[in-house]
Amino acid sequence: MSQPSQPSQFSLLTQRRFGPFFWTQFLGAFNDNLFKTALLVILTYDALSWTTIEPGLLNNLIPGLFILPFVLFSATAGQIADKFDKARLARFVKLLEIVIMLVAGIGWMTHTLWLLIAAVVGMGLHSTLFGPVKYAYLPQQLKPEELVGGNGVIEMGTFVGILLGEVAGALLVAYQPWGIHLVAGGTLFCAVLGLLTSMRIPPSPAPAPELKISRNPFAESVRNLKFSSQNRTVFLSMLGNSWFWFYGALVLSQFPVYAKDYLHGDHSVFVLLLTVFSLGIGAGSLLCEKLSGHKVEIGLVPFGSIGLSVFGVDLYFASMAYSNTAVVDAFALVSLPGVWRILGDLVLIGVFGGLFIVPLFALIQTRCDQKHVSRTIAGMNILNAIFMVAAAGVAILLLGQGFTIPELFLVTALLNACVAVYIFSLVPEFLMRFLAWMLIHTGYRVRTIDADRIPEQGPAVLVCNHVSYVDALVIGAASPRPIRFVMDHRIFKTPFLGWIFRAAKAIPIAPAKEDPFLMERAFVDIAQALHEGELVCIFPEGKLTHTGEINEFRNGISKIVERSKVPVIPMALRGLWGSVFTRDKTNVFERSFARGIRSKLALAVGQPVAPDVASPEYLQQQVLALRGDWK
CATH class of the missing domain: 3.40.1130.10 (Glycerol-3-phosphate (1)-acyltransferase)
Known part of the structure; x- marks a missing residue:
């Protein structure tokens, strides 16, 4: 549907109300993933010098530990974001990140795995505190017609940050003999840079400064979810958003072992998988503004869900058709038969994931109680965390039962189809908007x-x-x-x-x-x-x-x-x-x-x-x- 000409969504990056916040968020996502990926790569390809724990278990356990703070503290984080100015909170969170990266640096230098795992939990806490700030800041600073575009740019920046962080983490840690030193110094540098960009974020007044912070995070979590559930469409959209994170966490956490044991690739193959998947999500996020006509178009959500299932199923068949057994790097891999189909499936899963998630974010932001935006986002983060913990549990259970990783992809795609049918039957507005679109x-x-x-x-x-x-x-x-x-x-x-x-x-x-x-x-x-x-x-x-x-x-x-x-x-x-x-x-x-x-x-x-x-x-x-x- 054509609309009157609108400024490009990228023009927001030149404005103080959006640019500094974007770069603060980007650097946080980059640093999170530089650190986590470096740790996962070192534990996958050099496990024996760090621990005797099975790499497949660690690849699912470490992401689970990262999101544990989301389960425990998201409700409190939402209250804090509604009570205090979001610019000040962003700067506090960036200071916390510097402290966490100092702890991680000691862990890298002393070869102490438990310190690095403590830093993983700390970065999870950092992201827990910043999550409600991120999505509640946007509706305060952007006009309604800018919200989808702004969310798309943020999601694109987040996943490009994830991509570059994962690539940097995988490349730096493999650079011998200075890999560990480069990771330790690089993560600390990024944390300091994030603090500097946060200094430019303009004031964003608290919507509920009179709010009293609950001392019981568990009771507040229950109260938060109960409040969010009163708006049925918003709550089911939150569940849909959390399901995407279940899907993504289950698929992404398999990439290191999938690259090593199924594609028989070195760490550059792992980097390639992350690259195409993240580029797909970034492209899908940016496409949302064009396809939605500069408004919140939830008709894209069923479209995205269909793509997640179709190309998830095809990824299983493409993986089963792959026959190479020789160890290859990324450049050798792309010349092998059937590989472009695998990469194409990963890109399209990412694209349709972006189409799925961006409209859901915009709908939640616009239709929830505007004095309760941060707490609603915090409730969503609680659900996201529960779903991602469940994803780690499901992966560990199915792998323990003898499922292969391609079979795990197939199960996830089929589950997605069932969940989509269930959610869209409960909220027919999604389906009607999809048909209209x-x-x-x-x-x-x-x-x-x-x-x-x-x-x-x-x-x-x-x-x-x-x-x-x-x-x-x-x-x-x-x-x-x-x-x-x-x-x-x-x-x-x-x-x-x-x-x-x-x-x-x-x-x-x-x-x-x-x-x-x-x-x-x-x-x-x-x-x-x-x-x-x-x-x-x-x-x-x-x-x-x-x-x-x-x-x-x-x-x-x-x-x-x-x-x-x-x-x-x-x-x-x-x-x-x-x-x-x-x-x-x-x-x-x-x-x-x-x-x-x-x-x-x-x-x-x-x-x-x-x-x-x-x-x-x-x-x-x-x-x-x-x-x-x-x-």
């Missing part, structure tokens, strides 16, 4: 005109001409928030589309002479929806047009605004008449070929009309003027 990105080229006039908060009635069976999908795709559609009870019962309308809580209506009870119930439901601050869309003609012209507006709109004194937003659909979804009586096949693939249509939105002047005649004039001569 698919319709307007495959069948049509849609242009919106003044779509920002649709209010982002508060009740309003939207009125539009009724041209086709998919009017609701086109209008819904253009709206920044869910809409309750009022529609003819016969269209409401249309096979397949009717199921979508029921799932979206559409309100069926019938003429009084057909079903007076259903008509009256519809007006009661409309009044209730508006009382609860929702958007309601009606088609005042009461029926689909048979000619392409706008029929007379009926008196139902007057009855609605008499009961609920809310603004009325006139809208007009252009270009749908004659499509296969209309009641045009000419030959359907001729019409389809005449219009061509991805035919143009538009949705024009007018100025809000006060309820006291929102007569059917006046609104019809407004809609007719908005539509013009283009049916």
Whole structure:
């Protein structure tokens, strides 16, 4: 769907309200992963000089220890982020990182594994404290239309930071004889650099400075999750986000052993796997802004989930087809048969992962209680941590039962499909937005005109001409928030589309002479929806047009605004008449070929009309003027 031209999301990097925060976050992600990857590589390829513990166990145990603080302290971190200025908190967290890296440096220099593991837990605490700050800072500093782009840049920066950190960690620790010294010095340098960038973050006032910090993190965790669960859509989005981290943690934690034992590669092959996966997530995160049209488009979430399963399954088959047994480096690997399929699967898992996770973050940020953003993000971090601990447990259990790593990839992809079906059945809005998004990105080229006039908060009635069976999908795709559609009870019962309308809580209506009870119930439901601050869309003609012209507006709109004194937003659909979804009586096949693939249509939105002047005649004039001569 085309939108008015918007500044590039990368222009945010030049602004103080975003740039210093981005680089602080980037350096934190980079340093976390430089340290963790260096430790994992040394324990995978040089295990005997450090410990007698099985490398496969350590590859799942160390990430589990890193996220343990998320389980224990996320709720407290959320309270702290809501109570104090986020710029000051960022600087405190960066000071803590310097201390942790000093401890890790001693561990590297003295060859003391338990000190390094303590630093892993410390970096987990560092990330626990910074997590709520990161995602609550953005909605405070960015405009609504910048939020998806800003989240995309942050996610891209996070995963590029992860990628570069993992690459640097794997390369530096293997540089003999100075590898350990380079890692120790490099992590300390990055921590200091992160502190310097945090000094430039502008003040970000606390939304709840009067908040009292609970001394019981466990009770606060339960209270936090209970509060978040009151908003069903937000809570299920949090679960969806946490599921992605389960998926990612289970797959990523296998990369060192997968590279060494299945692809028969050296550490450069491990670096290559991390590179393509992280580049995929970065690309998917950036694609979100373009594909979503500069708004929170949760229709991308099912699309991302489908890709995670499809390419996860294909990764299993691609891995089983790989036959090389000779030890190779990254350059030799890419010349082997079947390897590009494996790398392609990893890239696409990353791309679809980015499409999955960025809209979920933006939805959580915009729909949760704005005084509770940090605590909501903290609740999500608790869930993320629980899911990642579960991922480590599942991996250890399945590997102990004799599962191979490719089989682990297959199980994860199939589980993802089951979880997606379950979540989307609980929140049908995801599926409806996905279908709407698919319709307007495959069948049509849609242009919106003044779509920002649709209010982002508060009740309003939207009125539009009724041209086709998919009017609701086109209008819904253009709206920044869910809409309750009022529609003819016969269209409401249309096979397949009717199921979508029921799932979206559409309100069926019938003429009084057909079903007076259903008509009256519809007006009661409309009044209730508006009382609860929702958007309601009606088609005042009461029926689909048979000619392409706008029929007379009926008196139902007057009855609605008499009961609920809310603004009325006139809208007009252009270009749908004659499509296969209309009641045009000419030959359907001729019409389809005449219009061509991805035919143009538009949705024009007018100025809000006060309820006291929102007569059917006046609104019809407004809609007719908005539509013009283009049916």
